Amino acid sequence: MGGSVAAARSKLLGLGQERSAAGWFGDAALEAVADVVGHDGYCLFAVDPVSGIRTTMFSRHGLTCSSLRLLRNEVADDDVNPYARLVSTRQVAGVLAEDRSGDHSRRLHELMHPDGYRSELRVVLVDRDGYWGGLSLFRDERHHPFTEDDADELRQLSEPLASALRHHHVAVRRSSAEAGAAGVVVASRDGRARVSDEARAWLEQLADPGEDGAVADDLMRIVWELADATLRRVPRSGSGPVARARTAYGGWLVASTSRVDPDEAAVVLRPGDVGTVAPAFARWAGFSRRETAVLLLLADGRTSRGVARELGISPYTVDDHLASLYRKAGVRGRDELLALVR
Helix, strand or coil: CCHHHHHHHHHHHHHCCCCCCHHHHHHHHHHHHHCCCCCCEEEEEEECCCCCCEEEEEEECCCCCCHHHHHHHHHHCCCCCCHHHHHHCCCCEEEEECCEECCCCHHHHHHHHHHCEEEEEEEEEEECCEEEEEEEEEEECCCCCCCHHHHHHHHCCHHHHHHHHHHHHHCCCCCCCCCCCCEEEEEECCCCEEECHHHHHHHHHHCCCCCCCCCHHHHHHHHHHHHHHHHHHCCCCCEEEEEEEECCCCCEEEEEEEEEECCEEEEEEEECCHHHHHHHHHHHHCCCHHHHHHHHHHHCCCCHHHHHHHHCCCHHHHHHHHHHHHHHHCCCCHHHHHHHCC
16 A cells, blocks of 8 residues: 555544534545545535435535536436446446546536536445445546546545544534524426525535535535435325435434425425434444444433333443443543434
8 A cells, every 4th residue: 555545544534533613524534635636626425324315515616517417417317437336336436537438428528527627536435334425536627637546546545534424423513503493495306496594594504614615505415316316216295215414513404305296395404303313323423223222212311221121131231332332422421422413
């Protein structure tokens, strides 16, 4: 392993232990990546580990086309290196450029070229536990297109990036800001959306406050992915998938969806509750099923003895589970643990 790759891996693994604001995380992670693979712009995102829907996003000098157009390219255009294919084929990373299957790529010619970009390098963030997100790097015409050597080096950063992203969702970020009221977006199959003021405020809370970062329209990607999955897979009047995301103030947003007619889905954005947040949080933190059950009972107000009675185990076993929960979440007690999922 090259020295720069080893140093970047070490930096990313250390970054996962930091407790910080959202924008700082994205910039710090890509600073480590830039030591290995230079780039002119990026988009880093996480997916909900239960539903697979995109949630948190970090970006600098990313693509300026609409989030809906980007989603349609991903799911309908049969373009080069869709993230799902990089995961399913275990290819992990792939290059898009004129000399790398770019002749017929709509993403390259219609979405990247207008922003001055001539090549893209994608990597999915995976580890032994699953798929956690993805990263797209862009280069403009001033620089040599990405190569397979670049892809090989970026593959070596997939697992430490996944680790840092998982820890970012678990880390405590203190803020005095209050959660907002629930909002709704009604999204149509034809690409129209009616966004309430409350829903727009939630999207703003997910946006990156840094210069040329992810804005509210970029975060509409969450809404469009939920609506698309619901309209394609859910029977009439049924409920669709759920996405959970950390907001800029450190609280939780839950986005849930339902099909209201054959061509429209309603996406509700609301403050997170423990019962909805815990399944995703448990996967990010690496909790076992039994540890997750203990967490939910604690959130319900049970004492250690109450948890033991409910699960049919001894109080000493509960104490062992609590010690493991505290260690994995990086907290010192149950109050700090419960604060992470509220």
